[in-house]
Amino acid sequence: MLPILPVILSGGSGTRLWPLSREAYPKQFLPLVGEQTMLQATWRRVAPIAGAAPIVVANAEHRFMAAEQLRECDATPAALILEPVGRNTAPAIAIAALQAQALHDDALLLVLPSDHVVRDEAAFHAAVHEAAAAAGADKLVTFGIVPAAPETGYGYIKAAGGEGVRAVEQFVEKPDLATAQGYVASGDYYWNSGMFxxxxxxxxxxxxxxxxxxxxxxxxxxxxxxxxxxFIRLDAKAFAASPSDSIDYAVMEKTRDAAVVPLDAGWSDVGSWSALWEVSDKDAAGNAHHGDVIAVDCKDTYAYGSRLIAMVGLDNVVVVETDDAVMVGHRDRVQEVKDVVARIKRDGRSEAAAHRKVYRPWGAYDSIDNGARFQVKRITVKPGATLSLQMHHHRAEHWIVVSGTAEVTRSDEVILLTENQSTYIPLGVTHRLRNPGKLPLELIEVQSGSYLGEDDIVRFEDAYGRTS
Incomplete structure (x- = not known):
């Protein structure tokens, strides 16, 4: 039997869980169910049955988050492949298959989106083992979710009669309610999971x-x-020339060897706040809360936030709070958050793309205040980490150390700063910040100048391959 090689697809940048999920920080990097992020939970779920190290395909913009989160859960990918542009699942899986052949001659690819929930891992493992024999006999196997309800938000798979691994008769687009009810009643249709x-x-x-x-x-x-x-950084021009298509359209709907294994394992693609409520632990009144929440006379609500959320007399309401946005909606209409995101983009606002706190390979920065010609950031640098050697054309910077030790390069000068000490970086001066200590470095940065955008950075040296 060929080894089972997990292929984890982490290229998505969906915003259906806005304001928590953003383009620069999508849901697979969030701890939405449990303490681990969705990406980490995906690896943990498949690790016991993996016969080879995983191949991870990620958006190039998310490369450092993906690498760091995998490191935190002791996953060492055989390859972390970076997509310069999105081309949907069929090309992403093709790249992984080509890389798998280079590593192993051949392998059984277990293709998994990085942002799904599977509650019953034993049932998932059993389904994979059942599918492995068919895949080894040249079938292209997908996993069909036993439908819990006539859901109109999923595509469906019609299976041939029989037990166990069954031939696929038809892939069906998202149906209307009446059609979905007929599918569920027949017992021959399954939700399309996107796992293969x-x-x-x-x-x-x-x-x-x-x-x-x-x-x-x-x-x-x-x-x-x-x-x-x-990282493996794909050639941008060549990859952009690929047709953009899903594996369903490009292969599964056309091949004569498609097969499906029924899977009843508490699966969800967590495609909305309502779906996240469904898979979350709830109290006796049906409330699912994450964070510091006080609910008085509430029923079937979902709340997620980092500071106190108080809810009174609410039914079927979702409340999500972040540093820079609050979303409140009826649980039956939270899919319409996509219209909110579209309006934010149309208005040229930043809240659709990034959080106030932005993670970098060296640490993070939090934009805590800004106004005309100034911006204040709280910066955290990991022990031993170094920012790029850089300069700015349009702004000067003041740095005040709050805790830890900072090694500051300023032109030809190198100085050490400790708690309560500060320095000034004039406009146009080459500079670098490093944490030489064993504890995190925290400092406050005050920027002042005519333009304060993140693109006003000229990098001369960088440990993370980001030189200008």
Whole structure:
């Protein structure tokens, strides 16, 4: 039997869980169910049955978050592949299959989105083992979720009669309610989970027949990739030339060898705040709360926040609080948060893309105040971490150390600052900040100048490959 090689897809940047999920910090990097993030929980779930180290495919903009979160849960990917642009799941899986062949000649690829919940891990493992024999016999196996209700938000898979691994008769788009009710009543239809198991060679063989242009673009993108100790950075021009398509449209709906394994394991794609309420632990009144929440006479509510949230007399309401936004909505209408995000983008606001606190490979910064010609940030630098050697054309900076030790390079001068000490970085002066200590460095940065955008940075040296 070929080894089971997990392929974890972490390229999404969805905003259906705004304001918590943002383009720069999507839901797979959030601890929405339990203490681990969705990405970490995905690896933990599959690790006991993995026969090889995982291949992770991520958005290039999320590379440091993905690497750090995997490190925190002791996952060492065989490859962390960075997509320069999104091209949907079919090309992402093709890249992973090509890389798998380079590492193992061939393997059974267990393709998993990084942002799903599976409550019953034993049932999931059993379904994978059941699918493995069919995948080893050249079937392209998907996992069909036994429907708990006539859900209109999912695509469906119609299976042939029989038990266990069954042939796929049809993939069906998201139905209306009456059609979904008929599907569930028939017992022949399953929700489309977006999880798959097949040989790397078999998937590439089908793609070569069904979409040769896509495969050729992926082969070129991987051949021209830049590789270092941490990442495989796909050739941007070659990968952008690939057609953008899902694995369902590109392969599964066209192949003659599609098979489905029924899966009843408490699965959810957590596609909305309502879906997250459904998979969360609740009190006797049906309330699911995360954080410091006081609820008086409330029923079937969901609340998530970092500071005190007080709720009185609410039914079926969702309240989500972040540093820079609050979302309140009826639980039956929270899918419409996408309209809020669209309006934020249309108005040119930043809240759709990033949080007030922004994570970097060296630590994080939190923009705590700003106004005309000034901005104040709280900066945290990890022990041993170093920011880039850089300069700014339009702003000067004042740094005040709150705790820890800062090594500051300012032009040709290098100085050490400790708690309550400060320094000034004039406009146009080359500078760098490093934490030489064993404890986190915390400082307050006050920027002043005519332009304070993050793109006013010229990097000369950088440990993370971000030089200008």
């Amino acid at each position: 198991l097949f040989k790397a060679s078999r998937y590439l063989e089908e793609l070569r027949t069904l979409n040769p242009a896509m495969l050729a673009a992926c082969e070129k993108a991987l051949e021209g990739a830049a590789r270092d100790a941490d």
